Amino acid sequence: MCATCGCSGVGDPRSLEHDHDHEHHHDHEHPHDHDHPHDHAHHDHADHDHAPAAARTISFEQAILAKNNRLAAENRAWLAGRGATALNLMSSPGAGKTTLLERTIRDLGTKNVIAVIEGDQETRRDADRIRSAGARAVQVNTGTGCHLDAQMGSGALRELDPPSGSLLFIENVGNLVCPALFDLGEGARVVIASVTEGEDKPLKYPHMFRSARLVVLNKIDLLPHVAFDVDHFAAAAREVNPEVELLPLSATSGAGLDRWYRWLADRI
Amino acid sequence: MAMPRPEMMAVHELALTESVIEQIKERLGDAQVVRVRLAIGRLQAVLPDAVRFSFEVCTQGTSLDGATLEILETPGSELQIKEVEVK
Numbered sequence: 001m002c003a004t005c006g007c008s009g010v011g012d013p014r015s016l017e018h019d020h021d022h023e024h025h026h027d028h029e030h031p032h033d034h035d036h037p038h039d040h041a042h043h044d045h046a047d048h049d050h051a052p053a054a055a056r057t058i059s060f061e062q063a064i065l066a067k068n069n070r071l072a073a074e075n076r077a078w079l080a081g082r083g084a085t086a087l088n089l090m091s092s093p094g095a096g097k098t099t100l101l102e103r104t105i106r107d108l109g110t111k112n113v114i115a116v117i118e119g120d121q122e123t124r125r126d127a128d129r130i131r132s133a134g135a136r137a138v139q140v141n142t143g144t145g146c147h148l149d150a151q152m153g154s155g156a157l158r159e160l161d162p163p164s165g166s167l168l169f170i171e172n173v174g175n176l177v178c179p180a181l182f183d184l185g186e187g188a189r190v191v192i193a194s195v196t197e198g199e200d201k202p203l204k205y206p207h208m209f210r211s212a213r214l215v216v217l218n219k220i221d222l223l224p225h226v227a228f229d230v231d232h233f234a235a236a237a238r239e240v241n242p243e244v245e246l247l248p249l250s251a252t253s254g255a256g257l258d259r260w261y262r263w264l265a266d267r268i
Numbered sequence: 269m270a271m272p273r274p275e276m277m278a279v280h281e282l283a284l285t286e287s288v289i290e291q292i293k294e295r296l297g298d299a300q301v302v303r304v305r306l307a308i309g310r311l312q313a314v315l316p317d318a319v320r321f322s323f324e325v326c327t328q329g330t331s332l333d334g335a336t337l338e339i340l341e342t343p344g345s346e347l348q349i350k351e352v353e354v355k
Contacts, residue, residue: 055302060349062291064284064306147280177313178280181347207313 068182071150075157075185079168084115085268086168088186090208092201093174095194096218098126100251100260101169105133108261112268113166117156119148119173126171136160147178153185167268176205187267188213195219195226199233206240214245214263221250281318284347285326292352298331303353305338311345 063069079086089097098118105114114135118126119142127139138156140148153170162168170186172179191212193201196219202209209215215237217230234246247263249256292301304323308314316339323337340350 055353055355057303057351057353058296059351060291060295061351062349064287064291064347064349066291067287145283147283149283178283180313181280181284205313207311 065181065183068150071154072183072185075150075153076187078157079162079185079187082162083164084162084166084168086170086184086186087264087267088170088172088179088184088189089192090172090176090179090189090212091174091192091194092176092197095174095192095197096251097171097174097192098129100192100216100218100249101135101171102129102133103251103254103257104169104260104264105130105135107257108167108264109134113163115160115162115166115168117148117153117160117168117170119152119171121145121173136162142173146173146175147182148172148184149182150184157185165268167264176201176208180205180207180211190214190216192216192218193233195222195228195230199228199230200236202233202236202240209237209240209244212241212244214247216260217246217248218251220248220255221253279315279318279322280313281315282322282326284314285319285322288323288349289326289330289332291349293331296331296352296354299354301332301335301352302355303336303338304332305340305350305352307340307342307346307348307350309342309345309347311343312347314347316341 075086089101091097101116105116108114116127116130116135116137118124118130118137118139120126120139121142121144123141124139127137130137138160140152140156142148142152148170157168160168170184172184176191189212191208191214193215195217198204202215217233220230223230230248237244237246245263247256247259249260251257288304288306292304306319308316308319319339320337323332327333327335
């Protein structure tokens, strides 16, 4: 097939009915001393290659996630336009994302407007917990999907309609792998780990920890009962992400929450 | 072995592969695709084998059905559609 016009070259019946409008270059003289049985322009002599039925290669050089990244940029602009701060919270299941949010809403909800996008594979349980704590929430169920993407975020943002100056938490699907790839348009990413997990988790899931601005280490009230070395964890987190901030706290006992609230206040 | 339905696979490689197919169809319409070349950086948590599997499942019945998938594993963190060959 011709790479320029899509016709199949000399002898292709379609080439006799050429009515498309691209330029056919004639860089040689046509003597026209023979009888022309057909009345079309002399496109057989174009200077492009008419290799019959050959495949043609098209250069793309396009990001696989181009569409997601475009939508994420739109979300980011939309959030900036109304002065809302969005944080993408990511962790493995059970690290305490929802518990930390419930506590945060109860403690800060009177001063700040807080809204939450809840990502889970199934159920509305987390959105119900957030609403009970006093914040607006939209639940996104991903079905078997393992992460939120910018398109889901876009729909949820418009439904949630966070007012100007609000603090928006996006609680991603509990998973330390897949969500790292998908920009949602957030202002910063927060990874939540807990002392009941391995202290080498940052080394095992470097992509997730590398993309985080802040790592929250939750459940420090349990430290007396588990073999978890906070210094080892901090060293592992800094090994994959030297710039990362680390914030040990307990969403249930309240230890360390003042630092979390100061960090949030600095973002708004 | 029976191929699982795409919606049964809960991996990000499936979403990436769907994005590849969508972008190719957006640009090339129904032109028959015979080869797709991707670049996947080793710093990304993306398994080439899972992409190959997703590609085989998701291209069935599309203009990419039967296309050869080539994956260049690169040292960095790129995730690119490099080139596409059509017939």
